[in-house]
Amino acid sequence: MTNAVPIFDSVQDLIVREKPETPIFCFSPHVVQDRVQIFKEKFPGITAWAMKSNPHHQVLKAVVNAGIRHFDVASREEIDAVQAVCPEAILHFNHPVKSPEDIEYAWKIGIRSFVVDCFDEVNKISKVIKANDISKYSAATLLIRFYDQNVRGSDHYNFNVKFGASPEEAVDLLAQCKKFGFNVGLTFHCGSQNLRPETYRIMMHTARHISMSAFQGEHQEIHRLNIGGGFPCPYPDSNAPPISEYLKEIRLGGIEHLCELMCEPGRFFVAEAASLLTRVTLRRYGDNRLYINDGIYGSFREPSYVALMPPARAYKADGTPISKLTTSLQPFQIWGATCDSLDGLSNSVYLPNVIQTGDFIEWGMMGAYTIASTTHFNGFPPAKLVQIRSLDPWID
Numbered sequence: 001m002t003n004a005v006p007i008f009d010s011v012q013d014l015i016v017r018e019k020p021e022t023p024i025f026c027f028s029p030h031v032v033q034d035r036v037q038i039f040k041e042k043f044p045g046i047t048a049w050a051m052k053s054n055p056h057h058q059v060l061k062a063v064v065n066a067g068i069r070h071f072d073v074a075s076r077e078e079i080d081a082v083q084a085v086c087p088e089a090i091l092h093f094n095h096p097v098k099s100p101e102d103i104e105y106a107w108k109i110g111i112r113s114f115v116v117d118c119f120d121e122v123n124k125i126s127k128v129i130k131a132n133d134i135s136k137y138s139a140a141t142l143l144i145r146f147y148d149q150n151v152r153g154s155d156h157y158n159f160n161v162k163f164g165a166s167p168e169e170a171v172d173l174l175a176q177c178k179k180f181g182f183n184v185g186l187t188f189h190c191g192s193q194n195l196r197p198e199t200y201r202i203m204m205h206t207a208r209h210i211s212m213s214a215f216q217g218e219h220q221e222i223h224r225l226n227i228g229g230g231f232p233c234p235y236p237d238s239n240a241p242p243i244s245e246y247l248k249e250i251r252l253g254g255i256e257h258l259c260e261l262m263c264e265p266g267r268f269f270v271a272e273a274a275s276l277l278t279r280v281t282l283r284r285y286g287d288n289r290l291y292i293n294d295g296i297y298g299s300f301r302e303p304s305y306v307a308l309m310p311p312a313r314a315y316k317a318d319g320t321p322i323s324k325l326t327t328s329l330q331p332f333q334i335w336g337a338t339c340d341s342l343d344g345l346s347n348s349v350y351l352p353n354v355i356q357t358g359d360f361i362e363w364g365m366m367g368a369y370t371i372a373s374t375t376h377f378n379g380f381p382p383a384k385l386v387q388i389r390s391l392d393p394w395i396d
Helices: 011-018 029-042 057-065 076-085 100-108 119-131 167-180 198-214 243-254 267-273
Strands: 024-027 046-050 070-073 090-093 113-116 141-145 183-187 224-226 260-263 274-283 289-292 312-315 329-335 349-352 360-363 384-388
Touching: 011 024, 011 274, 011 312, 011 384, 024 057, 029 046, 029 057, 029 243, 029 267, 057 076, 057 267, 057 384, 070 076, 076 090, 076 100, 090 100, 100 119, 113 119, 119 167, 141 167, 141 224, 167 183, 167 198, 183 198, 198 243, 243 260, 267 274, 312 349
Parallel strands: 024 384, 046 070, 046 260, 070 090, 090 113, 113 141, 141 183, 183 224, 224 260, 289 329
Antiparallel strands: 024 274, 274 289, 274 360, 312 360, 329 349
């Protein structure tokens, strides 16, 4: 394949024409367009994109082409990547813990929106502002990230552990930052792959309580409430509610707030926009072990520690689909490409019992937190990306 991104009609077309020896991400930009459009039409505020979910250049271009202009970034590399594709982008440095050097870098290129969850982080930002001869803290917007130990939307991730102030701490932080002269706001994250839509409304109500307590009844509003991401992908057996239920709860929660609302989906925009094509490097007959040319050090990092298994379908080596309807299925233990004995999927995968060495497996809903976390461990390079005009739907 050339350095340019090739375009194929379908995954089957890719197999027939290329017979790829390495894993391939099969990306369909129009899916991103469709997902973004839902939020542009139904979310009552600003829709940003969480860059961390998939930083690939082609994915970023698709998000920009879909109309997104606000981006959640966490590092210099993410900042540079967004600006290279969309110079007019509005960047929000929403990582709650940042190095002084990264804050300085962000400030000098014009970033004025930051997330904090403690006074030490506020002090780091204050020092940068003073060093740049800015007399007014109102040049910056600080969002206080808070959590509620009694509210958790995801059983896969606990976002209340690493970051966040308690509601009581958030009241103090918000009040003090307001006194300093910052534009202030609040933010929370219910957890990735959130399966409880009502958690957004509950946390938005908590945000209202925090702001009223911080301002002690004065008629003041926070500048912005960022409700984070966490909107789910319909993985098999996930029982994810439809996105309409989340947006309904958010609109109800927004009734209490007169400030600007923001969200930052990641997974929801890109997960279903890509499949991963892998080749079977060995089928062991006599047991259920199946080896593929990708694994937990590549595209399967997330399924190795949370129960988010992608759907799968098989193709013969010549590209012919192996139908699950006409072929008996059996559970296979999937092992990755490296020589590490940890390199395997935690759950068995049901595939046609006729699958053999040299056949292909397409893994669906692999557009999020895959490319973002790949490594070169054992000398195996990350999967390359191609564009697919149309991905076949996944039907249980």
